[in-house]
Amino acid sequence: MIHVVGIGLNGAEGLTSSTLELIAQAKILAGGDRHLSYFPQYGKKSLVIKDFSADLKKIKQFHQTLKSHETIVVLASGDPLYFGLGRLLLEKFSPEQLKFHPHLSSIQLAFNRLKMPWQDATIISAHGRSNELLIQALQKGAKKLAILTDGQNHPGAIANLCLSLGLTTTYQAWVCENLAATNEQIQAFDLPSLASLTATDFSPLNVVVLVKQKPENPLIDLDQLPILGIADHHFASFDDRPGMITKQPIRVQILAALSLQPRQIIWDIGAGTGSVAIEGARLCPQGKVFAIEKTSAGQRLIEQNCQRFQLQNVEVVAGSAPEVLANLPTPNRVFIGGNGGQLTSILQTCGERLAINGLVVMAIASLEHLSLALGWFKQQQWQVKVQQVQISQSVKFAELTRFDPLNPIYLLTAGRNSMGNDDLG
The missing domain is CATH 3.30.950.10 (Tetrapyrrole methylase, C-terminal domain)
Structure with a gap:
């Protein structure tokens, strides 16, 4: 039998008398330098484990020479089967040959x-x-x-x-x-x-x-914010999905595609946390942004973010598009971030309501939705430009840095009239 004994930083003092007796009777006591330092009296009976592969082979060889009443004790940190040596031992020995004596894990x-x-x-x-x-x-x-x-x-x-x-x-x-x-x-x-x-x-x-930590809703020091491209951590977000926000680099591209002008009416359909609506409202303080969001959690977040950024020109519209769009003012710009499976109906409504020389901008994650939108705009003879936006951000790991990609999106910009829509390129 091979006994695998977990041990803590308090050494032998943390072991039971029965476990100490097992160690005392062991033919071979194996473990790392630190583990064996708690039992200096075992001297030549000790096997220091440094190279796992080579030293486990030695244990296996010793095991094959044991008499029926003899045992090997292997010392390991904490619980040997919790990110420990136990997994490697189970690869070399059958479960019947091993007995585990776990200690408290770190x-x-x-x-x-x-x-x-x-x-x-x-x-x-x-x-x-x-x-x-x-x-x-x-x-x-x-x-x-x-x-x-x-x-x-x-x-x-x-x-x-x-x-x-x-x-x-x-x-x-x-x-x-x-x-x-x-x-x-x-x-x-x-x-x-x-x-x-x-x-x-x-x-x-x-x-x-x-x-x-529990989220707070502090006011933002507006003087410390950039004109464009607010960092993500300034926005209140979903507790269970903190990453469910239009990320700063993507948001900047969306705002550039919207080509906002003073006093415009903007619809943000599927506003989520309201990050695009918030930045649009800051860029157009004399305009008005209607943030359309069907979930109550999203509506609360948009309201919290409006308070954080001290904005009065964002109105939260509770409900699903296209139904709630009917009573809104005519938009100059429409951003569609979410469609709830109603993309064609939403585009139809936007086509009927959009002001002259207005723009529709969409952030699309799937090829299916891209194909559907392109087909609709082609049928309506709109001018369309599509960009694939693929951004990677540097991330630290250990002492080095690598790039971590954000999910790619298709950024679609469309306008009904070619005249005046120089923004389409």
């Missing part, structure tokens, strides 16, 4: 030190792994995250990653070091104010915990 210890329930936490190991899963969890706005780190994906690197992603979600961060050891330390940091975290040195044995 994740358990971290949440218990923070006195925080963790059944709803997302656990990610960045130890020797890609940070793709971490990026996905952050972009989805995971409620709680516990991250196992390493020398490259250390707390400062994770902080830099959060900054580079431009998250709309705000997190509180804790770095839990040397859990259960005499030099245990837990430090709290506020995100996205990460300067102190990125500049701090930590013990290599640490766990990072991120907890999403």
